[in-house]
Amino acid sequence: MRVKRFVGATMQEAMARLKSEMGADAVILHTRKVQNRRFFGLISREMIEITGAVEEPTFAAKETTLSKLNPSTLQLKPTQTRLSASTIAPPSQPAVGSSFTLIPSSPAPNPMKESDPLKETMAAEMVEIKGMVGEILERLNQPAEDLPSDIHRIHQLLIKNDVELRLADQICSKIMPLDTRQNNQQAIALIQAILGQPKPIVLPPPGNGSHVVMMIGPTGVGKTTTIAKLAATFSIVQKRKVGLITADTYRIAAVEQLRTFGEIIGVPVEVVFSPPTLRTAIERNWDKDLILIDTAGRSHKHERQMEELRAFVEAAQPSSLCLVLSMTTKGKDLDQILNSYNHLNFERIIFTKMDETTQYGTMLQVIQQTGNPLSYVTTGQNVPDDIEIADPAKLARLIFGEMQ
Template identity: 30%
Template structure:
């Protein structure tokens, strides 16, 4: 029997390569997703590793065994558009069987691995990052003792490769974007106070959030207390004029309206406004109460405005800190600040990779000890 492995981007490419090299009688023995490239797995691309085999004697296969699928049968289906439903059903069956295999393998893992996986899931750490951390732990330490306080340091060191933090120099035009209700306006006010009172910079504020009267009034109140100018723009043209009017200020903080990442029109509007404003920095505000899958979607949709930094908000409203590693991985941009309350300007802190890694490790260790 000839057995070969193929690294491909999708199952269609695998079919073509296998048929070309092994012939139409080849069978697929197994498939699995693998990561290649990047640094410590960061930035790596996902591929499909397909193992196929064929008997050296060209005798036809007459039956299927276990996880073996007849390539010839699947290929014959892909040639017939009217059988697309059957193709989809077959692929779904394959995926269900593969998931069953994975679940079976995990059930036989050592208890410490099962506890670590549950703890990472509890912290809403992305599944791919979870598996990388577990594989590294298996190779490097063979076993982790969750009763030992030193394990917190070990965990924090394992999280560091997935961390990315950076505090930018606040100058020029800074645009704040994000979904509704994540605290953009409050975050802007906190940074305005820091820049004015601590850094002694000349600060101007522009609000584009004319959809919410309360947001405009809130910013006007902060601006009055800080003694900084505030302008209101209702259209992209007005936004451009207001930016020009404040051009001699050190920093112009620009508040945008909250936009749902699921609404195509909203995304188009925020992109158009960003193009007119032409910001030097773009802060994407993401609430830490969101689930990992929501954060991935937000990161993907708001990429149209090219965020330069992320602010994680509302840390005080959750005990899941997985987004410390999720967000830099999803967006490939650093976390600049984390907010943990409503007080202006107190409840905001500069992001530090080691500090965030320790916070996440503390919660993971707590969850692992409880086994929940």
């Protein structure tokens, strides 16, 4: 097998070089991005490197092919080629050392056309490799390497700040190259447009019934603390009647935490253990302007827990269902969480723990994937201070990295 590396400014250019030198049967073993340094290493440019391989026929393979020919169909003709008599022995074996060539009187069978499990396996692998290459080409379709240097800088900055590659490509493709300051402003404006307008909790006028807000989300994201902050904001600051209900009976500490908050701000707290008792508790608090419901953190990997949560949501029939997520959660984990919670039809998103990270790009991924707006962000543990309505302009600058 012959293995060689080929480098090009784009994936297409690198593949063209591979096919040109190694032929259409070449197999791609590996692809990666490399830095091509020029002018004594002072200037570098990102390139695509492909490692390709092609199977070369060995002597043993040739001998096997010859052995499959029918000796009776062969004719001998003098030539300059010298073969060992042990290679093939026709009926009238020539003397050792005589020169001849093999001329089949009829087309020889092609071993490549015969059924061979190894060849079938290789063919299946080729199909898989072509699919992978197609995916790579699709992801590299936006020519980041060919962008003007300042736009390329913005692209790299977005990736560094945890913006998904697809979104970084989309943003940079819409920037009109101007001076550096204006390019930055364009990028921030595009990020702000993706964030959209926030959707905080808005209560109807007093005496128009209760607004029921339910918090759902994975374990450890800070749902209970977020509810306490909202309860304090609406009760103390806005002077509205608030009721608290918790269905988080998995953690005794969560119940005690919410009860303590309730006592401090003068808000009643009820504990429920099942969907029917949740419905009853909501009806008892119908004189409140706002009813906030806390739920147990549910693992997106645990199907039974998710079904239990669905039963509580159906019993509550909330006016607003908020998914609470942590800014410290990885992008791939967020994908799985969103896939598990989507069937609950939440319509608002709250991001917590903004103070525990310096990379905010996953926010864009969540908004694009769900199509739902941000409601609030939390920036610490202090109640009720460390919560604020999501500000798209401020968040766009954070995501871009201007405020770090």
